[in-house]
Amino acid sequence: MTQISNVETAAWAILDAASRRAGLDPSGAELMRLGENSLFRLPGGIVARVSRPGQAAAAAREVAVARWLEANHVPAVQAWPDIDQPVEVDGRAVTWWQELPPHRPGTALTVATALRRLHDLPPPTDFDIGCLDPFVRLAERIDRATTLTEADRTWMRTHLSELKTRYAGLPEGLSETVVHGDAWIGNVVSTDDGEAVLLDLERCSIGPPEWDLTSTAVKAFTLAGITAADYITFVRAYGHDVTSWSGFETLRDIREFRMTCMAAQVAVENSARHDEVVLRLAYLRGERGPRPWPWTPVP
Known part of the structure; x- marks a missing residue:
C-alpha cells in the first residue's frame, strides 16, 4: 500500500x-x-x-x-x-x-464580482472572524518537506523570515475589510443562473483587500494562467488595480512562496511532485529567468 x-x-x-x-x-x-x-x-x-x-x-x-x-x-x-x-x-x-447546483469554473470577471460583494460587507459582529495571517502553516510545511534537501529548507526558512519583515512594513493601502484569504479562480464558480459563488471559506478574516486581489494578478503575470485582457476585465469590474500599489510585490512574493510550500507538502505524499517543488524554488531564487513562470499545477 x-x-x-x-x-x-x-x-x-x-x-x-x-x-x-x-x-x-x-x-x-x-x-x-x-x-x-x-x-x-x-x-x-x-x-x-x-x-x-x-x-x-x-x-x-x-x-x-x-x-x-x-x-x-x-x-x-x-x-x-x-x-x-x-x-x-x-x-x-x-x-x-x-x-453546489450545476456550475462552471470561475473567470477573472467572476472573481472580481464575488470579491467586490464580499469586500463591501461590514464585518460580522456575532463571532470573531479573526485577522489575516498570510504565513499560516508555512513553517510547518517547510519542516515537513522531507523530499527537499536541508539546504533547500534552510533557504526557505530564511526567505520566510524576510517575507515576514517585508509584510510588517507594508505601505498604506485600501481600508481593511473581510477578505476571502484564498481568492484564486478555482475558489469561485459561476452557477447556471449566473451567480458568482465563493468556495473554500476557511481563510476568511479581516485583512487588506489587496491580499485577495493579488491572487488574480499572480494568475496573470506570474503564471500566465489568464491573459492581460482578462486582468484588465478583472480590474474594471472590481474597481482597483493592485499592481499599481507599492506593496504589491511583497504580497505577490508571499503568494508565490505559499504556492511553493503547498507543492512541497504535496510532494511528501506524492513523490512524483518533487521535481515541481525544486523547479519552483529555482524560479523564486531567480535561477530560471523572469516571470511568467511555467509552473505545473499540483493537486
Missing part, C-alpha cells in the same frame, strides 16, 4: 466516524478530491470535508462565515443545516456542506 493510499484510507475512516457521530449515514459516499482537504460526496446532496490535523478552529470559523454570508445574501457554499459542526475525530475536523 502506498503512502497516498494510507492518506486516503485515513480520510475514509475519519469520515465514517464523524458522520455517524453527526447522525448522518456515510454509506454510498464517493471521494471527490484528496488534497489539502479531503472532499466526499454523500447521498442526498451533502459534501463532507475532512481537514488536516489541527484545523478544528479554522473549520468552525468557516462554518460561521458561511452562515454569516448566507444571512447577508452573499452567494457562497452553504453549510449543511441542523448539524452541530465541525465534528473532530483524531484531531481532524469534519464539516458538511450543501452540494
Whole structure:
C-alpha cells in the first residue's frame, strides 16, 4: 500500500466516524478530491470535508462565515443545516456542506464580482472572524518537506523570515475589510443562473483587500494562467488595480512562496511532485529567468 493510499484510507475512516457521530449515514459516499482537504460526496446532496490535523478552529470559523454570508445574501457554499459542526475525530475536523447546483469554473470577471460583494460587507459582529495571517502553516510545511534537501529548507526558512519583515512594513493601502484569504479562480464558480459563488471559506478574516486581489494578478503575470485582457476585465469590474500599489510585490512574493510550500507538502505524499517543488524554488531564487513562470499545477 502506498503512502497516498494510507492518506486516503485515513480520510475514509475519519469520515465514517464523524458522520455517524453527526447522525448522518456515510454509506454510498464517493471521494471527490484528496488534497489539502479531503472532499466526499454523500447521498442526498451533502459534501463532507475532512481537514488536516489541527484545523478544528479554522473549520468552525468557516462554518460561521458561511452562515454569516448566507444571512447577508452573499452567494457562497452553504453549510449543511441542523448539524452541530465541525465534528473532530483524531484531531481532524469534519464539516458538511450543501452540494453546489450545476456550475462552471470561475473567470477573472467572476472573481472580481464575488470579491467586490464580499469586500463591501461590514464585518460580522456575532463571532470573531479573526485577522489575516498570510504565513499560516508555512513553517510547518517547510519542516515537513522531507523530499527537499536541508539546504533547500534552510533557504526557505530564511526567505520566510524576510517575507515576514517585508509584510510588517507594508505601505498604506485600501481600508481593511473581510477578505476571502484564498481568492484564486478555482475558489469561485459561476452557477447556471449566473451567480458568482465563493468556495473554500476557511481563510476568511479581516485583512487588506489587496491580499485577495493579488491572487488574480499572480494568475496573470506570474503564471500566465489568464491573459492581460482578462486582468484588465478583472480590474474594471472590481474597481482597483493592485499592481499599481507599492506593496504589491511583497504580497505577490508571499503568494508565490505559499504556492511553493503547498507543492512541497504535496510532494511528501506524492513523490512524483518533487521535481515541481525544486523547479519552483529555482524560479523564486531567480535561477530560471523572469516571470511568467511555467509552473505545473499540483493537486
